[in-house]
Amino acid sequence: MFYRECGNYKDTYAKDMAIFPIPLDRYGFIVMLILALIVIPLIATDYWISSIMIPFYCFALSAFGLNILAGYAGQISIGHAAFMAVGAYASLILYGRYGIPLLPSILGGGIVSAAVGTFFGLPALRIKGFYLAISTLASQFIIQWVIVHWRWVSGGVFGTVEAPDMQIFGWALDTPVRKYYLALCIMILLITIGKNLVRGQLGRNWMAIRDMDYAAEIIGVNLYRDKLIAFAVSTFYAGIAGSLITFCYYGAANIEEFHVMVSFALIGMIIIGGLGTILGSFLGAGFFVLLPIAINQSLGAFMDVVPSDILSNIEAIIFGGLIVLFLIVEPYGMARLWHTIKDKMRLWPFPY
Amino acid sequence: MGRKLMFTLFVLVVAASFVMVSGQAMAADKEKKKEAPKQYVPLLIYRTGPFAAGGSGIGSGWEDFMQLRNMQGGVNGIMYEWEECETAYNVARGIECYERVKSKKPVYVHPISTGITYALLPKGVKDHIPIVFEGYGRADAADGRVFKWAFNFPTHYWSQNTAKIKFIAMKQGWDGKNMANIGKYLKGLKIANLHIDVPYGQETKPILDDMAKKYGLVVRHFPVSWPGIDQKSQWMDIVRRFKADWVINRNWGVSCTVPLKEAARMGFPRNRILGVWWCGSEEDVLPAGPAAKGYYATNFHGVGRDFPMIKEIVDKVYGAMKGNISFTRVGSVYYNRGVITGITMDEALRTAHKKFGVKVINGEEMRWALEHLNITEERIKEIGAEGLMQPMKTSCADHEGGGMVRIQQWDGQKWVVASDWISPMKDYVRDMVEKSAAKYAKEKGIQLRDCSKVD
Known part of the structure; x- marks a missing residue:
């Protein structure tokens, strides 16, 4: 009823190019922002803020980065967790050892990660599809090996770099709420930039490459440049996400936090959430970060009735079952479900 | 229709799970108000994943013990209340579990995972929760002056490895007492350190290298990449090229079994393989079948049911059908x-x-207590754990307490004790620990505690 385009005239270019052309979308987005910026910090407990919302934002950011690469540019990468690790270690070293201020350190983590990512993106110039997937899988193992064995990076045999106390302009970021705001603000900023990237010329080039690369080349898209930019941007996002999650949540960079299963989970996030959508990155991250914890917590109710070894395995069974169920119900991802609902609502009450 | 039905089902499941979470939380709140206060113990364990054998065994033994104490009326009348949190040996999940239990005033956190321990060390200091790692994690945390909130009693990897070298010397004919002539028996001995190539596996490299210099050993490290199912090339190297006299098996989980099979294939004697205590369980050797016979592994406690404590658990807890693991x-x-x-x-x-x-x-009170722990020989007898555990005494400076290690051998059916308690090269290990801890303190800017002024 309210959700329609009737009477919504696009009489200027600015209106035509708006991110949310439909008023209700705009209001909905503002409500979400108010929720995230004001309501959640006010009502949520420390546990919710620090171990549910912060990882959710960081993984959403990282999934969005992977979505740029896999969903928009069509270059699959199974080594994204390693780039998160690069960002995490780089920013911790910049901040902890060299005393560079916090925000430039996080940015630096992203830049180092982007540099490494561009290097590992080079094979994409020659190979594509499954072959590229395998070569990016190699990047995961190479990076992991280098971090563990390069003493200067990981501080020797223990392989761990602890996050020092954070400060911005002498203002300590010590409570979960403050860390939450740091993660949230950087996430919103980067997603805004990212959304505009994928709407612009670059994003259109990426989509052209994804849909048919030689056709894109014929119409004048510079394949090499744009593929490498996709790798750089995507790993930049991964690096920032990695450094944010270590600073705000883990508290120490340890290579076991970024092992290959995390890379698989990231791929899962964008497939379940929806390839090539921003909403999908959030839904997918929610699915992979929040759902196992929700299942785990709700199973706690049966703790006295069911033996605990069965109980712990049920979590994996339910979660796996839900993944399969979702892929059957909506193979194009959760974002597509939302689009279907939206299309229905536009035509309501006279759907055809 | 089918799709709609499935979707509705899914929505219902999600909704139901959320309702249950909140309902459970409310119920828990109500219960707490009614009952007498209980000592809350969080168990960060793993019953799923590749290392489930370790996590489920330790977790259940611990729970059964608390169950027994609760049946006997608790600790001085205070009952235990415990909660499991499944980490699946995954660092991120472990941190989530820690955050979950943090606000419930846990007595301490014992995550049974080296990776999670590393992540929790700085958090424990901030939240004033002791982080305990019994037989894993950082060895240098034994220096309590630097690691105020971390404890690694009864012993740690570095102590273990000096004890291993002592045991190897004994097998070469050393009498086990005179440290002055141990070098004579060790000189030129080739030891292959077969380790899994993650931070946990690398932890003993420095001390082995150092001992190699000290005693004239030839130590070479053979890294196995995670998860270590395939170790063919390493074994080819160890047996044919390096011609090792002894192999130290420092793997974890599934990769512990592989060396036994490989050694059998290459004809390397199994009683020349010495495992870390995380490679010394029934679950590690049984899959190898007869190939495991003769294999040595270290341990820091007794095995079997032949202790009054375990018998009591069998009688009372399993007698009342309240056990937490399959009886076998x-x-x-x-x-x-x-x-x-x-x-x-x-x-x-x-x-x-x-x-x-x-x-x-x-x-905070628990931290004090962990630092003033004194479990004497008599007390152990009183508990009924004679032979099950070693006496230990912790202090402000020494968070290790005991340090003794025992070697066990697999006879094809069960583990049999193959040595007396071997004490590590205490002064030497302590020296290494202090050096490493001092380096850590310098990096982190930690002021060393003055133990003469702490009560």
């Missing part, structure tokens, strides 16, 4: 490790009760 695993290596975890926690709580009065102990 009671008395296995990991299970007993869980029981001694429970015993040391219990003793620490009693120590704290003596100092602070009988009440629910919080993290």
Whole structure:
């Protein structure tokens, strides 16, 4: 009823190019922002803020980065967790050892990660599809090996770099709420930039490459440049996400936090959430970060009735079952479900 | 229609799970108000994933012990209340579990995972929760002056490795007492350190290298990449090229079994392989079948059901059908490790009760108690754990306490004790620990505590 385009005239270019052309979308987005910026910090407990919302934002950011690469540019990468690790270690070293201020350190983590990512993106110039997937899988193992064995990076045999106390302009970021705001603000900023990237010329080039690369080349898209930019941007996002999650949540960079299963989970996030959508990155991250914890917590109710070894395995069974169920119900991802609902609502009450 | 039905089903499941979460939380709140205060113990364990054998064994042994104490009326009348949190040996999940249990005033956190321990060390300092890692994690945390909130009693990897070298010397004919002539027996001996190539596996490299220099050993490291299912090339190297005299098996989980099979294939004697205590359980050797016979592994506690403590658990807890694991695993290596975890926690709580009065102990009081732990030979006999555990005494400077290691051998059916308690090269290990801890303190800007001024 309210959700329609009737009477919504696009009489200027600015209106035509708006991110949310439909008023209700705009209001909905503002409500979400108010929720995230004001309501959640006010009502949520420390546990919710620090171990549910912060990882959710960081993984959403990282999934969005992977979505740029896999969903928009069509270059699959199974080594994204390693780039998160690069960002995490780089920013911790910049901040902890060299005393560079916090925000430039996080940015630096992203830049180092982007540099490494561009290097590992080079094979994409020659190979594509499954072959590229395998070569990016190699990047995961190479990076992991280098971090563990390069003493200067990981501080020797223990392989761990602890996050020092954070400060911005002498203002300590010590409570979960403050860390939450740091993660949230950087996430919103980067997603805004990212959304505009994928709407612009670059994003259109990426989509052209994804849909048919030689056709894109014929119409004048510079394949090499744009593929490498996709790798750089995507790993930049991964690096920032990695450094944010270590600073705000883990508290120490340890290579076991970024092992290959995390890379698989990231791929899962964008497939379940929806390839090539921003909403999908959030839904997918929610699915992979929040759902196992929700299942785990709700199973706690049966703790006295069911033996605990069965109980712990049920979590994996339910979660796996839900993944399969979702892929059957909506193979194009959760974002597509939302689009279907939206299309229905536009035509309501006279759907055809 | 089908799609709609499935979707509705899914929505219902999600909705139901959320309702249950909130309902459970509310119910828990109500219960707490009614009952007498209980000592809350969080168990960060793993019953799923590749290392489930370790996590489930330790967790269940620990729970059974608390169950037994609760049946006997608790610790000085204070009951235990425990909660499991499944980490699947995954660092991120472990941190989530820690955050979940943090606000419920846990007595301490014992995550049974080196990776999670590393992540929790700085958090424990901030939240004033002791982080305990019994037989894993950082060895240098034994220096309590630097690591105020971390404890690694009864022993750690570096102590273990000096004990291993001592055991190897004994097998070469050393009498086990005179440290002055140990070098004579070790000189030129080739030791292959077969380790899994993650931070946990690399932890003993520095001390082995150092001992190699000291005693004229030839130590070479053979890294196995995670998860270590395939070790063919390493074994080819160890047996054909390096011609090792002894192999130290420093793997974890599934990769522990592989060396036994490979050694059998290459004809390398199994009684020349010496495993870390995380490669010394029934679950590690049984899959190898007859190939495992003769294999040595280290341990820091007794195995089997032949102890009054374990018998009591079997009688009372399993007699009342309140056990937490299948009965066949009671008395296995990991299970007993869980029981001694429970015993040391219990003793620490009693120590704290003596100092602070009988009440629910919080993290800070527990830290004091863990630092003043004194489990004597007589006390162990009184508990009924003679032979199950070693006496230990912690202090402000020494967070290791015991340090002794025992070697066990697999006879094809069960683990049999193959050596007496071997004490590590204490001064030498302590020296290494202090050096490493000092380096850590310098990096982190930690002021060393002056132990003469701490009560």
